[in-house]
Amino acid sequence: MGISVLAKLKEEKEKGNAVDAGLLRGSKTTVTRKAVLCYLFKGNAALLQLKSKDKFGAGYWNAPGGKIEEGESPEAAAAREVYEETGLAVNSLRLHGELLFVFEEDEEYNQQVFVFSSNDFSGSEKPSEEGILRWFDKDKLPFNAMWPDDKKWLPLLLDNKRFRGEFYFDSYKNKKLLRYKLEEI
Numbered sequence: 802m803g804i805s806v807l808a809k810l811k812e813e814k815e816k817g818n819a820v821d822a823g824l825l826r827g828s829k830t831t832v833t834r835k836a837v838l839c840y841l842f843k844g845n846a847a848l849l850q851l852k853s854k855d856k857f858g859a860g861y862w863n864a865p866g867g868k869i870e871e872g873e874s875p876e877a878a879a880a881r882e883v884y885e886e887t888g889l890a891v892n893s894l895r896l897h898g899e900l901l902f903v904f905e906e907d908e909e910y911n912q913q914v915f916v917f918s919s920n921d922f923s924g925s926e927k928p929s930e931e932g933i934l935r936w937f938d939k940d941k942l943p944f945n946a947m948w949p950d951d952k953k954w955l956p957l958l959l960d961n962k963r964f965r966g967e968f969y970f971d972s973y974k975n976k977k978l979l980r981y982k983l984e985e986i
């Protein structure tokens with residue numbers, strides 16, 4: 802690795818844009834996007850959203866979430882996104898872990914995602930333009946219509962565990978999961 806690349810990575814890291822990618826043996830992956838996901842649970846049900854056309858992950862069921870804004874904490878972003886996308890106000894959140902998603906052919910989509918859950922919220926849900934909402938039985942989640950990484954780590958979240966993971970896809974268009982690393986913490 803040339804010195805200029807190292808210098809650039811150091812600069813990125815100082816700006817908070819580079820994250821350790823252990824699967825690539827200590828190399829750094831530049832991540833400019835930081836986002837959150839927040840699973841809401843009511844008894845045995847989980848609230849998912851069918852991402853609308855033109856949204857990131859369109860056609861997939863996913864938890865409410867989205868990008869962290871400048872100067873915002875992951876917790877604040879999770880509460881804001883849940884409110885904007887569901888109309889529900891979360892009173893408390895549990896942080897389960899951090900996931901790194903890498904799209905090898907589309908670096909601009911690489912993102913670090915903080916994953917939360919909550920069973921402590923109020924209000925009544927209403928959909929947004931991000932997508933329609935539906936409560937699913939925790940044991941009947943629509944994994945065939947969800948991001949391919951979800952079936953790897955979501956069982957840990959459902960088990961109330963904490964974890965860290967890295968998932969490598971070919972491209973945003975293909976969404977083929979090439980390899981991954983996942984550990985409980």
Ligand code: 6OG
Pocket residue numbers: 836837838856857858863865866867868902912914948950951
């Ligand atoms: P917006 O661009 O919509 O934020 N996200 C993923 N979620 C899952 N389950 N799997 C992935 O594997 C994901 N990559 C990103 C994080 C993007 C939203 O999509 C989530 C954010 O909630 C690749 O603002």
